[in-house]
Amino acid sequence: MDVFDAIILGIIQGFTEFLPVSSSGHLELGKAILGDNSIPEESLLFTVILHFATALSTIVVFRKDIVEIITSLLKFSWNENTQFVSKIVISMFPAVVVGLFFEKELESFFGGNIAFVGAMLLVTALLLWLADRSKNTGKPVTFKNALIIGLSQAVAMLPGISRSGATISTSVLLGNDKSKAARFSFLMVIPLIFGKIAKDLVGGELTTQATNFTILGIGFMAAFISGLLACTWMIKLVKKSKLSYFSIYCVVVGVLAIGFGLYG
Numbered sequence: 001m002d003v004f005d006a007i008i009l010g011i012i013q014g015f016t017e018f019l020p021v022s023s024s025g026h027l028e029l030g031k032a033i034l035g036d037n038s039i040p041e042e043s044l045l046f047t048v049i050l051h052f053a054t055a056l057s058t059i060v061v062f063r064k065d066i067v068e069i070i071t072s073l074l075k076f077s078w079n080e081n082t083q084f085v086s087k088i089v090i091s092m093f094p095a096v097v098v099g100l101f102f103e104k105e106l107e108s109f110f111g112g113n114i115a116f117v118g119a120m121l122l123v124t125a126l127l128l129w130l131a132d133r134s135k136n137t138g139k140p141v142t143f144k145n146a147l148i149i150g151l152s153q154a155v156a157m158l159p160g161i162s163r164s165g166a167t168i169s170t171s172v173l174l175g176n177d178k179s180k181a182a183r184f185s186f187l188m189v190i191p192l193i194f195g196k197i198a199k200d201l202v203g204g205e206l207t208t209q210a211t212n213f214t215i216l217g218i219g220f221m222a223a224f225i226s227g228l229l230a231c232t233w234m235i236k237l238v239k240k241s242k243l244s245y246f247s248i249y250c251v252v253v254g255v256l257a258i259g260f261g262l263y264g
Contacts, residue, residue, distance in 0.1 A: 005034050006046075006215045010222025013050040014057070017223075018186065018230040020128055020165025020246045021253070023054075025117045028159050029257060032114060048197055049216050050223040055193040057227030058186050061235075065183070084184075087143055091150035091188045092195075098154045099196065106157055113159075115261025120160025121254030128162075128247035131169035136239075138177050141184045145174050153188065160254070163189065165246070168238060182238040186231060 012030045016023040027047065059066060072081035098106065141149070152170040156163040164185050171181035237243070 003215065003218055006219040007222045008034065009046070010050060010053070010219040011226045013219075014054055014223040014226025014228075015230040016162075017051075017054040017227055018058075018164055018234045020124065020162040020168065020234075020243060021250055022117075022121060022124055022156075022160050022162040022165070024157075025121055025160035025162075025257075028117050029114065029253075046216060046219060049220050051193050052197060053220045053223035054227040055190050057224050057231055058190055060228060061231045062183070062187060065187070087141055087146035087184070088188050088191065090143060090146040091153065091184075092192055093147070094150045094154035095157065095192055096195070098157055099199075113261065115258050117160040118254040118257030118259075118261060120158055121250045121257060124160065124162045124165050125247045125250035125254060127169040128165050128243040128250065131172040132243040132247065134172045134175075136178050137175055139175050140180055141171060141176050145171065145176060146184075148174060149184070149188070153192075160257075162250075164234065165243075165250075169243070178238045179235070182235050186235075 009027060009030050012026050013023055016026040027050075069081045069085060072079050073085060149167050149170050152166040153163060155161055156166040164182075167185040167188070168178075168181050171184060172178055176184075
């Protein structure tokens with residue numbers, strides 16, 4: 001992987017982590033198009049670095065919310081922010097179960113199966129199309145909603161299913177306010193990303209041997225900057241009900257990916 005590849009893949013991760021078009025699916029497509037020949041350990045480390053960058057960009061965008069939540073937690077009272085954190089924890093359960101007990105089965109979907117990625121992008125397109133036609137409400141995310149949204153997040157671990165698209169769409173279809181759905185969707189993934197990084201570090205799955213730290217740094221900055229832009233943009237788009245545009249995009253890319261995977 002060279003500098004150009006690192007920048008392109010970093011930008012892809014940064015934008016697609018927040019825009020509802022599947023970051024994992026686009027990274028698979030991007031690596032296939034760029035002919036990424038990295039060994040599995042190096043590829044995993046680079047992917048983890050990109051996810052770390054987008055997690056940090058989320059923290060920057062929602063820094064005021066996070067400070068407010070932490071301050072409320074220190075009061076040790078059952079207030080709104082304490083309840084919000086409890087809902088985040090509930091939403092994590094399905095993804096944690098999948099990550100701990102079905103990791104090998106999940107990894108089998110990341111072997112460059114472009115046709116499968118395309119099919120999952122069509123599923124994402126359908127979710128976005130349905131959510132875009134839902135009426136906006138003032139309803140917050142409930143504890144029951146949090147678990148259902150968490151199930152959507154677990155399914156979105158498949159390449160081609162957009163995590164933000166699936167979680168926001170599910171939340172909106174459950175009748176939640178669109179802006180609150182976006183806030184919950186972006187904040188709920190932060191502990192999972194840091195948890196995944198910690199698991200890989202403790203498990204010794206990440207290696208820094210023969211690693212080009214310049215490439216990692218460039219990829220990190222590309223993902224972080226593009227993530228800041230995409231996160232801010234996505235919040236505005238959800239409020240204005242513009243998800244149908246991404247639905248069309250996912251259909252086009254999905255069909256092309258299926259064609260490329262089957263006949264390319």
